[in-house]
Amino acid sequence: MPELPEVETIARKLKPELTGKTIIDADLRWSRTLASPSVKKFKEQIKGQKILRVGRRAKYLDISLSEFNMLVHLRMSGDLFMRESKFEPQKHDRLILKLTGGKSLVFNDTRKFGRVWLTANPENVLGKLGPEPLSRGFTSQWLHTALHNKHRQLKPLLLDQTFLAGLGNIYTDEALHIAKLHPLAASDSITVEQARALQDAVRRVLKEGIRRNGASIDWVYRGGEFQNHFRVYDRDGKPCPVCGTKIERIIVGQRSTHYCPNCQMR
DNA sequence: CACGAGACCTGTTCGC
């Protein structure tokens, strides 16, 4: 489930539960979940760390500890939640951090794509990311210039986290539909007007996602409801909410891409 | 530099 709004929702939910707690023990149940450091170092270093802050950068959860930052990327199927420490580990639990106060932070990830970093220099992991779409720096002027510095198809470029950080497959399709831009349009063909529409659409759709607590699909459920308001994503063959034309699905950069052939003309 | 294919994983749904 994890694009920017889903990760933001998780961060907001965990913040009051985690802040001020101390990590007593780490149960790493799938070692490849750990991107760095080594298992041995991780277990030594994380024990006794106090949780100072819980934040988000792009699709990463950023948990500030006394001496390190723990970064978590949920990738396709990861989930992060609290559970009573006395409960038995569940099938897809990959990392369980036992905290003071009787609860544990659980990283559960069916597909094992998710990763955890423990580092004193989070910039080593986050340094190449593009701007936050909800930050002040993400202006239509910046976007227009950045689009013209590349010659790429719009959709893959928006998914590129070094270009702009936080959009995934759902929110990209939704933003392009709101902005009335074709997913295959060349980035350097976008006018100032269109860049303004796209900048506004990206911010609007991300804010809507956050307001609706993200999108919950399939077996991963966190109480989000944005999935009930998709305009085009996963709606191929259904009518466009704007003009009624049938939504089409194509493959772009090996990702399913949904758009209205009438609203989003090339 | 831009792009496509394949890899990493497990689980569900679809088509015959």
Next chain:
DNA sequence: TGCGAACAGGTCTCGT
């Protein structure tokens, strides 16, 4: 009913 294919919110690496 059974069984293989297709597909899933992401990103990395390699080859052209």
